[in-house]
Amino acid sequence: MTNRLIFSVLLIIISPWLLAKELIVLHTNDFHGHIQQEGKYAGAAKIAAFVKEIKAQHPAALFLDAGDAISGTPVSSMFEGEPIFDVMNAMGYDVGLIGNHEFDHGYKKIERFRAIANHPLLTANAVGPDGELLGDAPYLLLNLDGIEVGVIGLITETAPTLFSPTGNEGLTFLDPADRLSELVPMLRAKTDVLILLSHIGHEAELLLAEQFQDLDLIIGGHSHTLVQHPVRVGKTLVAQANHYGSHLGLIKIKVSDKGQSPLDIQGDLIAANELPDGDPATQALVSSYEAKVQGQVDIKIASLHKNYSKIELQPILENILAESIGADLGYYNRTGIRDILSKGDVTARMIWNLEPFGNTLVKLTLSGADLLILLSQEPALHHAVDAIDPERRYQLATNSFIASHATLAFGDAITAVDTGILVRDILIQQIKANGLK
Template sequence: MSAGAPRARPFAACGLFAACGGLLATALVIGLACAQVGVRAGTIPLDTGTAPPKSPSDPRPQFTLLYFNDLHGHLVPFAREGDTTRVGGAARMATLVARIRAENDRASRPTILVEGGDIFQGTPLSSVFKGEPDFKFLNMIGLDAMVLGNHEFDFGLDVLRRRMSEADFPILAANVLTKDGGRLLARPYALRELPNGVRVGILGLVTDDTPETTDPVNVASLTFQPPLLAAARWVPVLQDSADVLVGLTHIGSEADVRLADTYEDFDVIVGGHDQVLIHRPLVEDDVIITQAQEHGLYLGRLDLAVAGQEVELLADTIYPITRDIPDDPAVAAMVASYTKRLDRELNQRLGVLAGRLNGERHELRHSPTNFGLLLTTMMRDLTGADAAVINSGAVRASIDAGPVTLGEILQALPFTNRIVTVQLMGDAVERMLAQSLRARGQPDGGGFLQVAGIRYADADSGAVSVEIAGAPLDRAKLYTIAITDFLFSGGDGYVIFRKEGRNPRDTGKLLARALTERIRENSPLSVPDP
């Protein structure tokens, strides 16, 4: 590492991102494309190393940095929408981590394992047990450090502090302070000296938009400083203490680029938050920037050599977590114990429905139904959006009138869809509705949109006489639309959201969880007329 003065420099890859309308949209495209082709897919052999054998003439100490991010409670292998193959899984990842560590131990190459935030929220297993099994998993795989993500605050500070007290590893957040006295909520950094003498400093930075992406009540007692401001405070502290400086961030790839652009001291930035699969690390002026998408789908690896102030990237790998990797028995048993408890939770009565919610495939995918209207009205209420839409394929079953259980909710809404808002111009809304009407005529029809806050007439040319929030649609006006993360990522062909959408915001709220809360708080819940 060199001197710690802030600086400005061009980023070589920015032209690509700018041409595609912003880093987030481009990264999502890259991530989806890589997932479809199966990045470095295939059977994971016993010998998992990609680092070149250490040459006897190379005196430089080496180490491996393993990373993942945005697990969002996905401890159990799962099938993504539109696919039946079960991917991911905590027990599989545990096996892969153990194999790499064992191989590195034979080569006298130390291993560091880090996680880029957002362990909580995204599955019933995480939500019902408030992250308890998630943190047990992190302890069992020997995590070396994690940074807090915005969704770590979703269950409130008391729960977060409980989970932090259970962790066998440092939890980092250099820019989160209490309002009463300005005390740090977590450790700002971790410093680890490896057996080969290399000192690795890990600085944790959290997105400062956390008050907007979790329940504001949960963080009302906290201040989230801008990450660059916190870096200015803590990078100089680590300058004389560490040979390698790692930024472990949950601020998004675009902010990671700004961080690397501003401070030359970082050798590696491992990110999270926008859930991007960076297939090959970005390297700009010796700063390595990487991220491993989400949900435990991938484990990332960097093999590094250190010589004084210089850190060289020897090799990099993205491992898909697939069924070819056997389960770690201990982790599998732990996860199974919680899933059994979850099964009991699923039979709990949540409340009462005053009428039947119609989720019949042949009706839902061809016309508005009361289930679609209930969900989109709920999404609109939760976000304050002008309108809300959801693809009909997100709903997989009806729910009968009378007592309702959590299991029935999850049977009807089996996907881990999160509620997202995005802004679209009025002319884009018209094209979105035209695409929805075209989907209605397709054999599947899952892309037909259920809507709230939008009224329109169906004509051969598409949607006509469109009204939003009770007023005629203005093609030149910007509207806030509540959707799901599936639609934002281009699901059912709706690339319009990520290509033309502005100011996307992920609420972190699962659609199924939102409906659960709606029923609990309003029982007996009335059913709307479509």
């Protein structure tokens, strides 16, 4: 073979790579209001600084959030999630998603979030009482430096079991797979890169990847899974960046022709301590919001000699609730415990982070049999199960989230009396008075 021929053959082989463009996708999920840097959590300003750097270097860069942006910190709780979307504007998001916690202040509040956010909030399967989708759009088509990108937004179908029924009446959540069957073939033909922005959880997202191989990438959320390198399922990559801004996801996609799979996709997570110093403008905005709550929450209430995991906290919190109204038992759902408590000083802020929802304390009267059904919803066997007599009636101290779902499930078989007292306030008072025991 002549040199010229060798050169021509080589050129044919490598030409897709020479012509290839690169799309950078940055992503977060389950940020839960952690705008301020705190321990392992980067805070909005450091993330914003990195995103700015990447966007300055790459003509095609996209910054996505996979839902549950709110509920998790005092700023979010006190101002019903609104500051979080304002701060997200400073962080430079391009596309967001409606997660189950975006319903924490009732679905009508989502309209307000959409108005504040500069980026569209997607959902292809959350439907309001009027039959209309609740987000800005079911999907987006973007042209970034000549690369056609499609982003579809989906939320878990189990959403109604995860938020309070009050303020969320008449909603419907469509089957994500049904929606993808419709949208993927239609969008594949129009796009170089097809992305699913998903608040469905990692395990379910792996199954969707298997089923929809025409998706190039799933940016996941909801299960708070730390996926250091995206999982490859056939041709599809499935990513997720833990939670609370502890990590920022970074994915590089080498793009070929429209409708074809990209030439290459690689991804990684960047931990908070690897991010640059915070962006000053974003930090100023964060500080202005934090200043409104600091006086109320940055107060020491106790000191701990050890760390407490969620499993260890559950019976302690249940006892506090039961004792506060003289009930037989307390029940505090494990998934409602949103933070651990660490050795050292405990501040009121830490209790806000643990109970960001503003649930009230409710006394439920119910049969042991119904109580066992209630406890069977726990992710693991509840520690009290063996001691419960199905024949007996119990007075149970619990939070309004559990009480409202129990009332829906059991109807007249139970009675619920809402004390109107915030669970968070009871926890703060009791821990202040008695420590954790």
